[in-house]
Amino acid sequence: MNRPLKPASPKRATNVTLSxxxxxxxxxxxxxxxxxxxxxxxxxxxxxxxxxxxxxNKEAIASWNRYVQENGMPYDEFRQG
Structure with missing residues (x-):
């Protein structure tokens, strides 16, 4: 669902109401x-x-956040600084 827009797609006339x-x-x-x-x-x-x-993806994000809270980030031991 997270696909980029197609800027070169054909145009279609439509009506809009603007101030x-x-x-x-x-x-x-x-x-x-x-x-x-x-x-x-x-x-x-x-x-x-x-x-x-x-x-x-709310559940997957929450699951990952719980994992990081309990275990830290993967490869933290290799980080510099």
Whole structure:
């Protein structure tokens, strides 16, 4: 589930509803609305994937944390500093 986004995938037209003031200001500043929306959506998707991964792996993470708490990190004896 933790796969990278495909930036070169085909584009698909869609309708979005945005604040009129925000759209006007973005256009005045030369911001490409499609690129900005896509970048924001990509960030939200990445965040949601990360949260989903954490929920899916919660038990394994807890198990590993218990192991480290009880036994220390593997190869700790070889660490320098």
């Amino acid at each position: 009129q003031d925000l759209v006007e200001e973005a256009k005045a500043l030369g911001i490409n609305l499609s690129q900005a929306c896509e970048a924001g959506l990509a960030e939200r998707v990445a965040d949601a994937r990360a949260e989903h991964w954490k929920r899916e």
